[in-house]
Amino acid sequence: MSRANDDESGTYVLVVDDDRGIREAIVEILEDEGFAVKTASDGDAAIAQMRQARPAVVLLDLNLPRVTGDDVRKIQLADRSLRGIPTVVFSAADRLAERCADLAPSEVLAKPIRLAQLLAVVRRFCLPLAVGARA
Amino acid sequence: MDRVSRLVEAVQRLSLARDLEAVGVVVREVARNLTDADGAALILRENDLCHYVDEDTIAPLWKGRRFPVDQCVSGLAMRAGVPIVIEDVFDDVRVSSDVYRPTFVRSLAIVPIRTKAPIGAIGNYWSSPHRTTDAELQLLQALADSTSVALENIQLYEQLERRIAELDRAVSARDAFLAIASHELKTPLTPLLLQVESALALIPDHSDGLVDTAKLASKLKSASRQIDRLTLLVNNLLDLTLIAGGHRGARDLVGLRSIVGSVIERSRPLIERAGAAVTLVDGEEVIGHWNRFRIDLAFDNVLSNALKFGEGKPITIAIDRRQEVAELFVRDRGIGISREHQTRIFGQFEQAVPTNHYCGLGLGLWVTRKIVEEHGGAIRVESENGKGSTFTLELPIAQDGLTEA
Numbered sequence: 080m081s082r083a084n085d086d087e088s089g090t091y092v093l094v095v096d097d098d099r100g101i102r103e104a105i106v107e108i109l110e111d112e113g114f115a116v117k118t119a120s121d122g123d124a125a126i127a128q129m130r131q132a133r134p135a136v137v138l139l140d141l142n143l144p145r146v147t148g149d150d151v152r153k154i155q156l157a158d159r160s161l162r163g164i165p166t167v168v169f170s171a172a173d174r175l176a177e178r179c180a181d182l183a184p185s186e187v188l189a190k191p192i193r194l195a196q197l198l199a200v201v202r203r204f205c206l207p208l209a210v211g212a213r214a
Numbered sequence: 215m216d217r218v219s220r221l222v223e224a225v226q227r228l229s230l231a232r233d234l235e236a237v238g239v240v241v242r243e244v245a246r247n248l249t250d251a252d253g254a255a256l257i258l259r260e261n262d263l264c265h266y267v268d269e270d271t272i273a274p275l276w277k278g279r280r281f282p283v284d285q286c287v288s289g290l291a292m293r294a295g296v297p298i299v300i301e302d303v304f305d306d307v308r309v310s311s312d313v314y315r316p317t318f319v320r321s322l323a324i325v326p327i328r329t330k331a332p333i334g335a336i337g338n339y340w341s342s343p344h345r346t347t348d349a350e351l352q353l354l355q356a357l358a359d360s361t362s363v364a365l366e367n368i369q370l371y372e373q374l375e376r377r378i379a380e381l382d383r384a385v386s387a388r389d390a391f392l393a394i395a396s397h398e399l400k401t402p403l404t405p406l407l408l409q410v411e412s413a414l415a416l417i418p419d420h421s422d423g424l425v426d427t428a429k430l431a432s433k434l435k436s437a438s439r440q441i442d443r444l445t446l447l448v449n450n451l452l453d454l455t456l457i458a459g460g461h462r463g464a465r466d467l468v469g470l471r472s473i474v475g476s477v478i479e480r481s482r483p484l485i486e487r488a489g490a491a492v493t494l495v496d497g498e499e500v501i502g503h504w505n506r507f508r509i510d511l512a513f514d515n516v517l518s519n520a521l522k523f524g525e526g527k528p529i530t531i532a533i534d535r536r537q538e539v540a541e542l543f544v545r546d547r548g549i550g551i552s553r554e555h556q557t558r559i560f561g562q563f564e565q566a567v568p569t570n571h572y573c574g575l576g577l578g579l580w581v582t583r584k585i586v587e588e589h590g591g592a593i594r595v596e597s598e599n600g601k602g603s604t605f606t607l608e609l610p611i612a613q614d615g616l617t618e619a
Contacts, residue, residue, distance in 0.1 A: 100440055104405035107433075108412050142397065171400035173393050191403035194411035 089164075091115035092205055093134035095125040095151070097143050105138065105197065112198060113207030122146025126154055129161055136185075136204035141170040141178065152182040165204040220247050221353055228364040232371060237364050238268030241336055245357055246270050249350045251338040252318060256361075257288040258327075258334040264289045271339065273318045291324040292332040297351050299323045302343040320344075325354045328362040336361065399447055406440035409433045457584050463505035470540050470609070471499045471533050473506060477514050478531070484518070489526035490546075492517075497533055500540040502611040504589055509609070512585040515578035516544045516605050524548035524602070539591070540609045547602035556595055582607070 092114050094105050102118045109116045117134070119125040122143045129137065141148035148168065155161040168179055171190035179187050186200055224244035231237045238256045245254035253271030257264050262283050266276040283289035287309060291298045300306045300322050303314040314320070321344040326332035336358050338346070413433035417425055471494075478485070478492055485492050520529045524546035532543045551559060560583045579593075586593045590610045597603035 098401050098405075100402060100405040100436070100443070104408040104412075104436065108408060111412070171397045171404070173396065190400050191407045194408055194415065197408065 089133050089135035089205070090208070091117055091132070091134050092201055093117050093119065093125065093128055093137045095119045095122070095137060095143065095148065096140040097121060098140075101140075108194065108197065109201060112201075114201060114205060115208050122148065122151045122154075125151050126161075129155070129164060134164060135206075136201060137164055137166040138201075139166050139168050139184070141168060141172050141175075149178070149182060152184065156183065167200050167204075217248050217353055220244055221356055224357055225360045228360045229367075231364050231368065233368060234267065234365075237361060237368065240364075241357065241361055242268050242270035245336050245338055245354060248353045248357065249323070249338050249346070251344075252341045253337075253339040255288075255337040255339070256334065257292075257337060259283065259289075259292050259332065264292070264335075267334075271318070272341065275317060275319070275339065287322065288324050288335040288337055291326045291335045295326050295329045295332055297323065297325045297355065299346045299351070301345050321346075323351065323354065325351065325358045327358045327365070333362065333365060395451065399444065402440040402443040402447070406437050406444070409437040409440070413437065454581060457508070457581060457588075462588065463508050465503045465505055467501055468504050468506045468509065469499045469501050470504075470509065470542060471497070473510050474513055474531060474533060474542065477510055477517060481514070481517060481521070484521055488521040488524065490521055490524050491528045492521075493528065493530050495530065495532040498535070500533055500535045500611070502540055502609055504609060505585075508585045508588070512582040512607065513542065513544075515582045516607065519578055519605070520544050520546035520548070520603075523550075527602070535611070538611050540611055542607040542609070543604060544607075545602065545604040550599045550601050551595065551597040551603055552599050556597060559595070560593065 092109055094102055094109075094116060095118070096102050096105075097120050099120075102120070106116045106118060117128055117132075119128050120143075123146045125137070125139070125143075126146070128134070139148045139151060143151075146154075148170065152166065152168075155164065155166065165185040167186045167188060168175075168182060168184040169188040169190055169192055170178075172178055175187060175189050185204070188196055188200065221244070224240055227240045228237060231240065241256040242254050245251070245256075253269060253273075253275060255269040255271070255275060255277070256267045258267050259265070260280065263280040264283055264286050265280045266278065266288075269275050269277045281289065283293060287298055287300065290308070298308075300309060302321055303309050303319060304311045318341045319339045320342050321340040323338045323344075323346040324335050327334040327336065336354060338354060410433075413430055416430050416433070474494060478494060481492075517529075517531075525548040527547040529547075530543075530545045532545075534541045534543070559579050583593050586607050586609065591608045593605065593607050595603055595605050
C-alpha cells in the first residue's frame, strides 16, 4: 500500500453500529473534536462505504443485523483493497477477546466505552480535519 | 442351578434393566427355566389390547401380536388380577381349543404383573398336559412382581431422562437469554457514558470560562433518553419474570380498541422512524375481561414486530368480534416469515432473524403468546416470504372460568 494512497482517502472515521443512540453520541463527539465522520447501521452499508471512500479508521460493532461485524472483518481480510484499513472492534458481546481471536482487529474495546478511550483510539489512526489541513 | 437361584439371578438382572427389551429378555428366559416350560411370553396391557411383547418358545407363538383383553387368557388374568392355570386346553371350558390347535400349546399358566390394576402378564406354556404346582406359581408370581418393579423403574428412568433433557434445554435457553439481556442492557450505557463524559468536558476547570449551555442541554437530554431506555429494559425484565412465572394479572372490563389506539399513539416516534403508515380500521369497540397492561404489552410487541420487519410499508390493524371472541389483526407487508420459522417465532428467546427486537431479547412474541394464552386465547400467524405477515390475536370476551381461582 502506497503512502500516497493512505493520504488520498484515509481522512474520515467510519462508525458502524446498529444502535442509533450510539451512532449519534459518537458522531457528535468526534465532529466536535474536528474529525470527519460517516456512519453505517449494518455490515452491507459498512462495506459499501469502505469501498466508496477509504476511511482512516473503522469503529465496528459486532452484533449487526444481516451482515454482522464478524462478517465485515472476514470480507475485509479477504479483500486486498480493504485489508489494510485500521479497524477497531467495539462491542457489548460476552467473551469479546475470544470472539475477536480470528478477526485480527487493530484494537478491541468493550462497551460501554469511555470518552477518553474513544478519543485516544481515533487519534491513533486519524488526524482531525483542521490539523490535517494545516499539515 | 436350582429354581430359587435362577429367580434370584433374574431379580438382579431385572433391577439393572433400563429398557423394555432387556426386561423382555430376562422374563422370557427365566420364566421358561423356572417351570421347565416349553415356552414363556411377556405380555403387556395396552388399553383394551394384550400385546405379546416377547417370547421364548419351542415354536413361534404370538410374539408382536395384539389381542382384545376380553378374548385371551392373559387378558382374563390381567382383568381378574389372579393367576390362571389351564392343565389341558382341550379340556377346559374357559378357553376355545381352536385357538390352540395350530400351536404347540397344550397347557398353560398365566400370572399377572402387579395384582392391583395389572399392567401385564407372564405366560408359561407346555406342549403336554401339565399340572402347575403351587410352588411353580409362587416362583412365577415372584418373577412377575420383580418385573412390575423393573417396568416401573424404566418408566421413572425415562421420565428422569426426559426431565434432565428439559432442564438442560432450559438452562441453555436461560444462558442465551442472559447473554442477550446483558448485551442489551450494556448497549444504552455506551451513549449514556459518552454523553455524560463529554457534557462534563464542556464545563471548564475554571469558572471564568463560558459553558455552551445549548450543547450541554442536548447532551444531558440524550443521556436522559438512554436512562429511560435502561429503565424500560429493567422494568420489562421484571414484567417478564412475572409473566414467565405464570403470575396472573388482575382483570377489568377494558376496551380493546382504546388500548390499541393508545399503543399506536405512544409508538408515534417509532412509527415515524420506521417510515410506515399505520392504519387502525374503523369499527366498534370490543369490551372484554382482560388485564389492560398485559394486553397493551401483547399488542405493543406485535406492533413493534410489524414495524421492525415491515420494511416501512403500510401496516393495517383491525379489530373484530366473532361471537364471544375478540380478534385483533396486525398485517404488515414486509419481509415475511418462512414456513419453517412460523412456529418457532412464538418460542422463548427465539428470533427468526437475529436482530434486536422487543429490547432485542427475542421474547416479544413469546410474551404475547403467554399473555394471550393466559387470557384463554390464541395467537397465530399467516405469512409468506417477501410478502409480509398477518398476526391474529384471539381473546375470549368473557372471564375464563377455567383459570379463575
